[in-house]
Amino acid sequence: MxxxxxxxxxxxxxxxxxxxxxxxxxxxxxxxxxxxxxxxxxxxxxxxPSPYAIKEMTGGLWELHRYPDMHAYQLKKSLCELYNLKPGNIILGNGSEGIMAYIARAFLQPGDEVLTCDNTFIGFYILARSVGANLKKVPLTSDYRFDVEALAESITEKTKAIYIANPNNPTGTYITKKEFDYLMKYVPDHVIVLLDEAYFEFAQHCDDYPDSMDYRYDNVITLRTFSKAYGLSGIRVGYGFAHDDLISNLSKVKLPFEPNLIGQLGARGALKDTxxxxxxxxxxxxxxxxxxxxxxxxxxxxxxxxxxxxxxxxxxxxxxxxxxxxxxxxxxxxxxxxxxxxxxxxxxxxxxxxxxxxxxxxxxxxxxxxxxxxxxx
Ligand SMILES: Cc1ncc(COP(=O)(O)O)c(C=O)c1O
Incomplete structure (x- = not known):
């Protein structure tokens, strides 16, 4: 049996x-x-971690008998100030991978086609497959970058989502503004683009790196994290920015109290510690x-x-x-x-x-x- x-x-x-x-x-x-x-x-x-984040988290220990603020008002406020956004454009989760899981749960169904490249973040492959999506992968370019031309050519009627890690893990390479614009010309409005910017803070100084905050595509979800440059992998806090329609639908499948109380405090502290x-x-x-x-x-x-x-x-x-x-x-x-x-x-x-x-x-x-x-x- x-x-x-x-x-x-x-x-x-x-x-x-x-x-x-x-x-x-x-x-x-x-x-x-x-x-x-x-x-x-x-x-x-x-x-x-930032000493400031540690101080904030330590202060929160005496509040652990309470549920956290499910709207994470303070953390969203800090992110809104930093990136000039509205709270309705932000989703928080248990690491950026937690938000990827929400995206898979909310928007993907068995048989949907998800387009990405070889040699990228395995966590995404697993999440897409875990909801029965068919991964369609194209090779990286010979200089180990996401191949935007091959991606554009591979879009079909069945394509539901495109995943791009920018910069990419494990190659550390990136696609440029010009390349991102090129790809977006071919992406139909009903296809979601997941722009995984887990290493954004390290990359933002490159002139031709496409900071997705400068873009306002209604079908792009940007994912970032406190796990890398902010030194808080252990508290599992990630955030996503997108059109409020995408965010409100993602919120339907989100577990209400993520990130937890310590996570919300630590992340907020880290944002203040430039x-x-x-x-x-x-x-x-x-x-x-x-x-x-x-x-x-x-x-x-x-x-x-x-x-x-x-x-x-x-x-x-x-x-x-x-x-x-x-x-x-x-x-x-x-x-x-x-x-x-x-x-x-x-x-x-x-x-x-x-x-x-x-x-x-x-x-x-x-x-x-x-x-x-x-x-x-
Ligand atoms: C490209 C990429 N995306 C997402 C993640 C997951 O980050 P988080 O800790 O925010 O879930 C990682 C972690 O290594 C990563 O390399």
Whole structure:
């Protein structure tokens, strides 16, 4: 007899794989018996949360017997001030992935076609498949970017949604304003475009990066998060901006008390702490330059990124796995990209100075053997 869970789920869920997150620090410490661990696997903020956010969250602990404000009035107010919006254009959720789940639940049905690229954020693939949508993926361009021409050509009558991660994870690349405008010319009004800007804060300084706040397309939903530059992955707060008609329909499927009370307070605190955000961006630029140079020096051909991570080629799945395992033995956690269909690449998140030093030293230790095993000069 088939197991009960398997018989209960619809066919489209049967072969769906569970999302694999970056290995937690505790787990590596336990398994390897190590005390010094540098987690460079989940694109988190290495400077930690803003002290101001911590103060706000700590203050909220005495209110934990109360439900949070289901309209998150204060947090929405802060976002409205920052981006010059109305509360009716904002949706909040348990991370930006939580909002993606609402989008899937509200707008997608089994058999709907969802268009995106290969080698992008796996969390989205899983959510689209979890509601029975058919994912139609086109390859990235040869320089690892979303291919807007191929996307435009692939739109059919069945297309219901288009997902673009800009910048993209795991490649760190972006589509330009011109490319976004080009694509939008081909997108019918009834197709929703999910513009995932999880790494927006790192990218906003690039002149040709399309800040979606400058656009007012009624069928675009912009998703952003407190998990990356704001250093608050642990509290799970994300936000989306869109036309009020889309937002009010999304609100119908939203769980009423997300984000939770501590999440609302932390996110609001983080928005006020511009110095912390600036320190984060400054650290990132320094670590990016050092890491890129290090990888080039060791002949790895890193992909140019405007985010807080760098992906580089190892050349084979065996080489990626070897590098991942051997860095793990040294207490450095990176991310092999097999699940992203880039098995011959790995991704390293940019940590703080000490963490990157740990990574450089560990790499230098393992590279002689790596070069010998994988035939590199
Ligand atoms: C492109 C992209 N979108 C969304 C997310 C999820 O972010 P959140 O923590 O807000 O759910 C991630 C996390 O790694 C990501 O890389």
């Amino acid at each position: 088939e197991k009960l869970g398997r018989t209960l789920v619809p066919d489209y869920l049967k072969d769906l794989k569970v999302y694999q997150a970056g290995k937690p620090i505790d787990e590596v410490a336990r398994e390897k018996g190590l005390t010094k661990i540098s987690k460079l696997a989940s694109n988190e903020n290495p400077l930690g 110095p912390h955000l600036n320190r984060t961006l400054k650290n990132n630029v320094k670590r990016y330059n050092e890491t890129f140079e290090f990888l080039e020096k060791h002949n790895f051909k890193p992909i140019k990124s405007i985010t807080n991570f760098i992906t580089y080629k190892t050349g084979s799945i065996e080489a990626s796995e070897w590098m991942y395992e051997n860095l793990l033995n040294e207490g450095v956690i990176i991310r092999p990209l097999k699940a992203n269909e880039m098995p011959d690449y790995v991704r390293v998140s940019l940590g703080n100075k000490e963490e990157m030093q740990h990574y450089f030293e560990a790499m230098e230790k393992i590279l002689p053997k790596y070069n010998e095993l994988f035939g590199r000069a």
